[in-house]
Amino acid sequence: METREEEVLIGVIHRLIQGTGHIAVGANSPIPAAAAFLAQALAPPGPIVSLQQSPENNLWTDGGRELFDCASQGRIDVFFFSGAQIGGQGDINLVAIGDYKSPKARFPGSYGSAHLYFMVPRIILFRTEHSRRTLVETVDFVSAPGVSAPGVYRRGGPVALVTPLCHFAFDKAKGRFRLETVHPGHTVEEVLDNTGFAFDRPEAAPVTPALGADAMNLLRGTVAEKIARIYPKFGSDVWGLQERSMA
Amino acid sequence: MARICDLDEAIAGIEDGALLAIPADYAGNAMTATRALIRRGVKELRLLTVPTSTLQAELLIGAGCVAALETSAVGFGELGSAPRFTAAVKAGTLPIKDATCPAIHAALRAGEMGNPFGPIRGLIGSDVLANRPDWRVIQNPFPPHDPIVVVPAIRPDVALFHAAMADRAGNVWIGRRRDLFHIAHASMRSIVTVERIVEDNLLQDETLAPATLPSFYLDRIAVAPRGAWPLKFGSEYEEDTQHILAYIRQAATEEGFRRYLDEHVFGLVAA
Structure with a gap:
């Protein structure tokens, strides 16, 4: 079986969450959830993994607000966001394309991003479409800003952006992305052609390391089964697993 | 104190124009009651999702029951976007307060x-x-x-949610779905549907009491078995994913949405 694009993203995110204690995962985030479960499966018991939308997969007993309370106190180490648009300064847009009052496209909403983006030390961005329409110089609506003015309380923010083409790191001091690695089968030129924002890059960007054989087996075995129970569509699309009423 | 009554009497406590609070889909959604509200033709609701919603807000918006919305997100996650919510916001017909x-x-x-x-x-x-x-x-x-x-501060006029069980004294056990505590505490009154009524007083059991909402926060309670369908309800039943996917496809157009309402809300078409 060839490595799927989603599996490459899971592999990169898995590397980025090494050594973290409490990983929280929000709505509609099967790729980060798979990376987090893989970290648990590879070195049990591994990190605490809390899925906000799934009481069976979190340890919270004080309702939806407990995630945000924990984050504000510094009890959450990693969180993940995607975005309809991701801007060159690390801003994310989960709301609208075009004018906010009469949008060309409308998305569900900001969820907890406007708070968690400030509070969680390591925010990892993931986007399954790498294009000039998704990775833009300036977003149309700022759900959460990548950087803040001096004096604004901020304990966290974006540290990386992972796409089907590459892995960018985010330089907080410069407010800019830097190309870290390019995934196998892709090139820096392709990244340049398909990215709408300017970014820093080394002379030669290394190739993204692949997941090891043991990790890949675990991912396609127990981790995939667990993911398919929570995200039936993803489990079906990526691994052909049929669960529940998706069958 | 809460009184136990039938579903139509329970939802009669939700008046046109009310600021109505509903929980996120992991906490317990009163979907049977929501369909009954749409049948009754409730109007001009100011809807607050705590803090997000899926099918519940989507149906109320599509059916024209909502005059204003405050939410952090309305959508079906990996299954897709909420078509009637999206259409209403794009058309500018639904005033929205985007929150986080x-x-x-x-x-x-x-x-x-x-x-x-x-x-x-x-x-x-x-x-x-x-x-x-x-x-x-x-x-x-x-x-x-x-x-x-x-x-x-927000003090909703009324909260509507679904829970597992109530006792004869009108206390409601919510388990770990603690959002329901917070919503009920903040709201002026709450209307609850439950899977079942139990005979023993929930507050007299030390194990159950800390997860029990005392009767004085509640107004009306109605029994609605599988009352969260087609959404997931705790450990009692799973989301009817096939139904939701079919809804998303059908509600892509206004006509399709009307047919969905006819079939699943008004019961005009044999299912």
């Missing part, structure tokens, strides 16, 4: 405490804040005197 989850929790928490407002970190520099003239940035009165957002 913990700001809604902070506003309700202030309501629970009887405080006028609550502080919430983050938000500064976002367009969420820029589009909320009802929110303020104040200076933290304590060191380091940094700017912080404050949101006004």
